Amino acid sequence: MSTTTAPRPVPGFDDLERDWLRARGSVKWHRPGPRVLPAWVADMDFPVPAAVTAALRDAVDRRDLGYPDWPDGSPLRTAFARRMADRYGWAAAAERVREQTDLIQCLQLVLHLATGPGDAVAVQTPNYPPFLATLSTMGRRAVPVPMQDTDTGWHMDLAALDAAVARKHCKVLVLVNPHNPTGRVLTHGELEEIAAIARRHDLLVISDEIHAELTYAPHRHIPFASLSPDAARRTVTLTSATKAFNLAAIRCALTHYGPDRLLALRDAQPPDLYGTVSPLGVVATQAAWREGDAWQRELLTVLDRNRRRVHQVLHAQLPQVRHHLPEATYLAWIDTRPLGLGEPPVERVLKTGNVLLDGGSPFGPDADGFLRLNFATSHAVLEDVLAGVTQALAPPRNAS
Structure with a gap:
């Protein structure tokens, strides 16, 4: 050493x-x-964070572990919209947010609703192994789009993405930004090019943004759905407080649905078929975002x-x-x-x-x-x- x-x-x-x-x-x-x-x-x-520990302890001390009264969804829907506006200037709609247990479940549910066995899904590689395993297990055809190692860092080959999507007739792009495992943060210009490819080929974009709050200056995270009205309409955003606040075990994640049809499909499912989020997960996420x-x-x-x-x-x-x-x-x-x-x-x-x-x-x-x-x-x-x-x-x- x-x-x-x-x-x-x-x-x-x-x-x-x-x-x-x-x-x-x-x-x-x-x-x-x-x-x-x-x-x-x-x-x-x-x-x-101490604020999260205190909030969880307070809920337990109050014996507040009964069924929550959330007729219109958890308070995280509004909290998510507020955080996106405050952090990124993105006017995300609270009424389009739905809670899930973790990001992998979010991805699997969206793929289940939006695609079928054999459908082609473009995905950056290397990538988070559970995402790649999900595509295989669900019988979706993964179309790898390799990240390029250059003298200035890792980059997406956007021409290769465009060609692969057209050649393989992809229905979906799974976009991981910031990227796991390379740590790359896509620029506004790169995201605009990806948005143009998505528009040209009518792609659904599933944007995993769970590492957004772990971005180092001068780099800046830009939510994909914030780029334009068209990007907003075709993007499903996945996120959680778990990565940025070390809360993996609280099992709480959020999905923001841009496409009207997909949101309607999701809400037409039996209400408990995909599980419900724990109230303690909501308490922890609120405390992290409010006081962390x-x-x-x-x-x-x-x-x-x-x-x-x-x-x-x-x-x-x-x-x-x-x-x-x-x-x-x-x-x-x-x-x-x-x-x-x-x-x-x-x-x-x-x-x-x-x-x-x-x-x-x-x-x-x-x-x-x-x-x-x-x-x-x-x-x-x-x-x-x-x-x-x-x-x-x-x-x-x-x-x-």
């Missing part, structure tokens, strides 16, 4: 006890076992520091690997193929460095040889993760 001055510790973010992390039952630290450092699944290690912004600003300073540290160490100690500073998310996407390892890098890092990362074929075609590293942890844990990764991937000392 290269020598560096330790940063000023940030209380609540850098004082994590590893015994506490391992004692929790969540999969990130529990599954790998006591000898392995986990930097794989996309959970942050940090405690949730100061916590989130501090979070972003820590994540910004960590993403730069990952980039610095990789550049200094593993100069052959390719890595671009992510523009959003807390995930680093690392190309180890120039190392010529001869074995999957996830296995090498686990076996030699005692660090568990994600990567490889579950992220799509041509993802073998890549690693995804979650840097949402304390400075001390991140240093040990990076030490294990560089130890595992460094060439032998006698190598020429």
Whole structure:
């Protein structure tokens, strides 16, 4: 590990006890076992905002766990519309918002209503493995649109997207922006070109924007549905407070339906067929959006520091690997193929460095040889993760 001055510790973010992390039952630290450092699944290690804890505790202390009185939907519908207006200037309609348990269910329900077996769905690759697995399990034809690794970072090949949509007769584009796993944030110009392709080919756009609030300046998230009236009419937006506030287990996500027909189809379903959101999930999301912004600003300073540290160490100690500073998310996407390892890098890092990362074929075609590293942890844990990764991937000392 290269020598560096330790940063000023940030209380609540850098004082994590590893015994506490391992004692929790969540999969990130529990599954790998006591000898392995986990930097794989996309959970942050940090405690949730105090405002969220207080709101949940208050609901439990009041024994407020009965059936909620929400004749017109949960209060999150209005809260979502307000947050979109305040953050992005998007006049999202509260009456078009519906609650689900998580983002994967949101995607599956929209695909179920809007497509049938055999229908073609364009999707960026690499991509979030459960999204790709959903397309396979549901019998939809995934049409990969590979992200391009350039000297200036990861980019969508928009000409390839246009050609693939036309050639494969796609009905849907699943757009992940900010992008998991590359961390790319699409610009207004790129989004306008995608909107033109969607209009030209009459595509439904399912826009996963769950990482929107984890975007680093000067990059700026732009909701796809905010681009134009046409984009609004053909876009279904998926989001949740869970990524930006570390609330995965509350099981609460939101879908904003742009197409009238699709919203009518959704509302014509039996009301409980796809489950209902937990009132505690609503309480936690409200508290995060209402009182968690100061916590989130501090979070972003820590994540910004960590993403730069990952980039610095990789550049200094593993100069052959390719890595671009992510523009959003807390995930680093690392190309180890120039190392010529001869074995999957996830296995090498686990076996030699005692660090568990994600990567490889579950992220799509041509993802073998890549690693995804979650840097949402304390400075001390991140240093040990990076030490294990560089130890595992460094060439032998006698190598020429």
